[in-house]
Amino acid sequence: MNAPLLKVDDLHITLQGDGATFNAVENVSFEIGRGEAFGLVGESGCGKSITALAVMGLLRRPLGLGEGRIVLDGEEIQNASAARLRELRGSRIGMIFQEPMTALNPLSPVGRQIAEMFVLHQNASWNEAMDRAEEALRQVRVPSPERRIKDFPHQLSGGMRQRVMIAIALACRPDLLIADEPTTALDVTVQAEIIDLMAELCAAKGTAILMISHDLGLVANMCRRVAVMYAGRIVESQGAEAIFATPRHPYTKGLVDSLPRLGERSRRGRQRLREISGVVPSIAAYPSGCRFNPRCSSATDICRATPPDVTALGSGLVRCHHHE
Secondary structure (H helix, E strand, C coil): CCCCCEEEEEEEEEEEECCEEEEEEEEEEEEECCCCEEEEECCCCCCHHHHHHHHHCCCCCCEEECCCEEEECCEECCCCCHHHHHHHHHHCEEEECCCHHHHCCCCCCHHHHHHHHHHHHHCCCHHHHHHHHHHHHHHCCCCCHHHHCCCCHHHCCHHHHHHHHHHHHHCCCCCEEEEECCCCCCCHHHHHHHHHHHHHHHHHHCCEEEEEECCHHHHHHHCCEEEEEECCEEEEEEEHHHHHHCCCCHHHHHHHHCCCCCCHHHHHCCCCCCCCCCCCCCHHHCCCCCCCHHHCCCCCHHHHHCCCCCEEECCEEECCCCCC
């Protein structure tokens, strides 16, 4: 079996606050193969984005790395120097951030922001880099790229800004692309275009994808394997088809059941979408036992008292006392 491109092993991320240290993320482990699309899903506040920032080496106080290893292509990078991390970002790992309007520099034309990747990581001259930036915009299907490279972010639509982010992230053909909620605030039609574009470009470049989203349907449509995260822990990991067909954790089942289904109204009449009651607990107030137990209709005394162990599910896992 080939070694994974990215291996996250027993990752812990700490949060300093009110004179105490809290575990924002605990025992998170997953692997991504070369060219593979892997999904990480869960509600806002469950730890998905800070896990991605840890992989990028972008955690800032009050967040910090605790135990665990992050291995990229055989190299441990969790304690790499700032200089080494700058080398890796852009050249080996690219990232599409949640909100392109805040991720892009509002004072710099988008063409220059793309060109900077070629200058920093491939020692290109600025003239050559600007030519390559124009071609990068053409690859992400921005119309009139020779004109758009001079535009500032505020002159572009949300969908166009997201395409610029993809062009920056993939400019130097990285081995891994981290896409953190890449379709946030985009309408459904543009969402589909962005996802198709990412998949097409990554397939052409052989780039692996870590897809982070709260939308299980979107992730399962793009990824071969999916991990479900809740309150700082991965509670289930399976193949995308198995996640939909046989979810084993109550939280995963709740996410799947909350998805709208075509034809449901014609078969059953008008019905409310199902929902998961309650909210994700704060980092400083995780419940004892299973962290999902206050919201779980199947919770028993053992769920409220004892954290569940990890149980293997073929090539996946589940963290639930009653997964059977």
